[in-house]
Amino acid sequence: MTQKTAHPEEILSTARALRATIGQDFHERLMEDVFTDAARVADRVVRRPGQIKTVDLDRKVDRIVTSKVWGLPLMVLLFAVVFWLTIVGANTPSGWLETFFLDLAYPFLRDGAASIGMPWWLSGFLIDGVYLATAWVVSVMLPPMAIFFPMFTLLEDFGYLPRVAFNLDSTFRKSGAHGKQALTMMMGFGCNAAGVVATRVIDSPRERLIAIITNNFALCNGRWPMQILLATVFLGGLFPAYIAGLVSAAAVVGVAVLGVLLTFIVSWALSRSVLKGEVSTFSLELPAYRPPRLWQTIYTSLIDRTLIILGRAVIFAIPAGAVIWLSSNITIGGTSIAAHLVTFLEPFGLLIGMNGVILVAFLVAIPANEIIIPTVFMLTVLVTGAEGIGYDPGVLFEAEGAAVKNLFAAGGWTVLTAVSVMLFSLIHNPCSTTIYTIFKETRSGKWTALAALLPVVMGLAITFVVAQIWRVVAA
Amino acid sequence: MNHHVTSNCEVCPVNRSEHLRRLGLDVTEFDFIVALAGNPNVGKSTVFNALTGLRQHTGNWPGKTVVRAEGAFAFSGKRFKAVDLPGTYSLLSTSVDEEIARDFLLFGRPDVTIVVLDATRLERNLNLAIQVLEITDRVVLALNLIDEAKRHGLELDDRGLGRELGVPVVPMAARNGVGVNELLQTIAGVADGSIACRPRRLAGTSRSVTGGVDKLEKMLISAYPHLPSARWVALRLLDGDPAIEEAVRNGTIGTIRAESNAIANTTTV
Numbered sequence: 001m002t003q004k005t006a007h008p009e010e011i012l013s014t015a016r017a018l019r020a021t022i023g024q025d026f027h028e029r030l031m032e033d034v035f036t037d038a039a040r041v042a043d044r045v046v047r048r049p050g051q052i053k054t055v056d057l058d059r060k061v062d063r064i065v066t067s068k069v070w071g072l073p074l075m076v077l078l079f080a081v082v083f084w085l086t087i088v089g090a091n092t093p094s095g096w097l098e099t100f101f102l103d104l105a106y107p108f109l110r111d112g113a114a115s116i117g118m119p120w121w122l123s124g125f126l127i128d129g130v131y132l133a134t135a136w137v138v139s140v141m142l143p144p145m146a147i148f149f150p151m152f153t154l155l156e157d158f159g160y161l162p163r164v165a166f167n168l169d170s171t172f173r174k175s176g177a178h179g180k181q182a183l184t185m186m187m188g189f190g191c192n193a194a195g196v197v198a199t200r201v202i203d204s205p206r207e208r209l210i211a212i213i214t215n216n217f218a219l220c221n222g223r224w225p226m227q228i229l230l231a232t233v234f235l236g237g238l239f240p241a242y243i244a245g246l247v248s249a250a251a252v253v254g255v256a257v258l259g260v261l262l263t264f265i266v267s268w269a270l271s272r273s274v275l276k277g278e279v280s281t282f283s284l285e286l287p288a289y290r291p292p293r294l295w296q297t298i299y300t301s302l303i304d305r306t307l308i309i310l311g312r313a314v315i316f317a318i319p320a321g322a323v324i325w326l327s328s329n330i331t332i333g334g335t336s337i338a339a340h341l342v343t344f345l346e347p348f349g350l351l352i353g354m355n356g357v358i359l360v361a362f363l364v365a366i367p368a369n370e371i372i373i374p375t376v377f378m379l380t381v382l383v384t385g386a387e388g389i390g391y392d393p394g395v396l397f398e399a400e401g402a403a404v405k406n407l408f409a410a411g412g413w414t415v416l417t418a419v420s421v422m423l424f425s426l427i428h429n430p431c432s433t434t435i436y437t438i439f440k441e442t443r444s445g446k447w448t449a450l451a452a453l454l455p456v457v458m459g460l461a462i463t464f465v466v467a468q469i470w471r472v473v474a475a
Numbered sequence: 476m477n478h479h480v481t482s483n484c485e486v487c488p489v490n491r492s493e494h495l496r497r498l499g500l501d502v503t504e505f506d507f508i509v510a511l512a513g514n515p516n517v518g519k520s521t522v523f524n525a526l527t528g529l530r531q532h533t534g535n536w537p538g539k540t541v542v543r544a545e546g547a548f549a550f551s552g553k554r555f556k557a558v559d560l561p562g563t564y565s566l567l568s569t570s571v572d573e574e575i576a577r578d579f580l581l582f583g584r585p586d587v588t589i590v591v592l593d594a595t596r597l598e599r600n601l602n603l604a605i606q607v608l609e610i611t612d613r614v615v616l617a618l619n620l621i622d623e624a625k626r627h628g629l630e631l632d633d634r635g636l637g638r639e640l641g642v643p644v645v646p647m648a649a650r651n652g653v654g655v656n657e658l659l660q661t662i663a664g665v666a667d668g669s670i671a672c673r674p675r676r677l678a679g680t681s682r683s684v685t686g687g688v689d690k691l692e693k694m695l696i697s698a699y700p701h702l703p704s705a706r707w708v709a710l711r712l713l714d715g716d717p718a719i720e721e722a723v724r725n726g727t728i729g730t731i732r733a734e735s736n737a738i739a740n741t742t743t744v
Contacts, residue, residue, distance in 0.1 A: 006695070012720060012724065015691055015715075019714075019715060027567070030567065030714060039598055042598035044632075045639065293650065
């Protein structure tokens with residue numbers, strides 16, 4: 001142990017006494033001294049003999065991508081292209097995976113289970129419930145993520161994201177939020193849980209809470225396979241084939257842009273009500289554009305982002321698959337639990353442009369948004385007894401082309417249903433992982449509850465209004 | 476002047492990168508702690524990944540490292556724990572990430588601190604380096620992004636920088652793996668004491684309040700003879716930094732020592 005000769009309190013009181021004598025601007029002088037030294041050293045060490053052409057190029061690019069006129073349209077266009085490439089590019093590999101998991105592996109597993117004499121309830125639970133839910137999530141999610149994440153990461157490594165933040169900064173400020181929320185929102189487009197964690201870059205607790213609560217309005221990766229499917233079948237289907245892909249992409253971008261608008265509106269409302277306060281200033285630096293390292297970026301974004309998020313989805317899909325199968329096969333008074341629930345929620349669902357099946361699917365899919373559509377298909381067959389689909393109750397499945405349309409028709413879907421589901425998928429509770437992350441980050445049940453319930457209430461209100469207007473106009 | 480884009484060490488058979496074993500997340504036992512500090516978006520995480528073989532996300536935007544990342548590597552028979560600190564412009568204000576970085580440098584007792592510098596914005600980056608040098612002697616300056624500086628038409632005298640500040644300087648383009656071997660050599664050298672750091676404490680900080688700082692520094696040294704950064708602590712006390720006052724009051728400050736070997740039982744904050 002050290003021998004103490006000056007007592008801590010003595011040191012502190014000396015410091016206090018000295019502080020009184022050195023004047024108010026000590027901190028500034030200290031900083032200034034550091035700046036002076038840094039400038040002197042840098043001056044001796046750095047020489048600038050060459051022309052600075054690349055800096056000029058950076059500035060020229062910045063003048064366009066952060067311009068008041070072109071900045072926003074360019075951003076929307078860029079993301080539309082990214083989504084379009086994702087939609088178009090994911091189709092074929094998704095088809096391959098479905099063929100493998102559902103057409104080849106699934107019958108094989110069923111036959112195998114039958115041949116070893118596995119009881120029907122066990123093979124149903126394991127293969128029809130757990131396996132199919134997992135297979136569906138993998139085949140629907142993996143291809144779009146494997147295309148979207150590398151593209152997004154390339155943009156990020158190139159240095160485009162801070163420019164997006166720069167473009168949106170003043171709007172965020174006007175909404176009473178922090179400019180860096182633009183960055184956390186961008187992360188949310190990948191995964192809301194990741195976006196919530198990223199809000200740590202925001203120092204002010206008030207602004208951080210706003211960023212956390214509104215992150216859910218960034219349409220996350222788990223939700224756009226459904227957006228893409230519905231946009232393709234119901235909206236793209238209204239147009240000739242050669243522009244259908246573009247119309248679908250535009251519709252998905254439209255939903256994403258609506259999410260951004262809601263982020264602004266809700267941030268504004270929060271900062272005028274429960275989270276009143278000053279907007280803190282910060283300086284956002286625009287880093288130099290750096291040519292991304294293509295293969296390394298693709299590799300790391302596949303391994304780190306795609307597989308981790310896919311793994312999480314699979315972990316949640318397994319119990320969800322089990323619940324779906326059980327609720328469809330356990331009967332009360334001759335009717336399955338799922339059918340009881342559907343009947344109970346049907347009138348309420350119709351009121352907001354959807355139906356009972358869809359609401360049950362949203363409930364079942366709280367752990368993972370990815371499984372809403374397969375749940376809807378499965379429940380539709382269960383409830384309506386749609387003909388010509390060779391699956392048993394409680395079996396998640398994928399249906400292609402005409403079969404998808406027939407199923408939607410059997411479920412009584414209209415364009416209004418599709419639009420309502422697209423809206424409600426954007427504006428409803430975050431998935432359970434995100435809710436848990438919000439709790440971990442805020443350490444507050446109150447804020448977690450607000451973040452979870454506010455979007456549900458908003459979503460119900462918005463779909464209700466849309467459905468009423470739609471029906472009046474259509475009639 | 477030659478700016479070491481490729482160095483002799485890279486072709487020298489003795490110093491091949493086989494000597495580097497990336498240990499990823501295995502930080503169970505280690506001989507030395509290495510901290511990575513630097514301004515936001517200068518490539519700290521890239522250097523961290525090059526050392527540990529981890530794939531800590533590295534996006535081109537400031538502030539993406541929000542938590543302290545840890546990893547490990549072994550080099551020339553020693554095991555190192557590497558800690559990637561959040562990027563900060565300074566250590567003198569009170570934002571959360573600055574406190575995390577500052578506390579780790581002070582209480583985490585790193586054996587070597589790498590300050591990653593952006594060669595294209597040297598002056599502003601030096602603000603932080605100078606502040607780090609006030610806290611700890613054992614500093615290696617990783618002069619990163621020299622490829623970008625070259626593209627921007629800048630010439631940097633890395634040896635001159637080393638002479639000015641009294642600590643080793645390693646020019647790097649970490650994204651392309653340039654300078655990683657030299658950095659490892661230098662880290663190992665500083666850790667085992669074969670490379671001596673004699674930071675030239677700059678004139679600046681003493682100019683304004685020399686007398687008071689000297690007096691406090693003496694008191695601190697008498698109370699805590701092992702304190703490696705008494706002068707810096709004295710300045711923080713004069714500035715009224717509540718975290719440092721608390722550390723003096725509860726005696727935590729006395730646990731900071733200039734040890735060369737922080738082995739195994741070292742706890743970090």
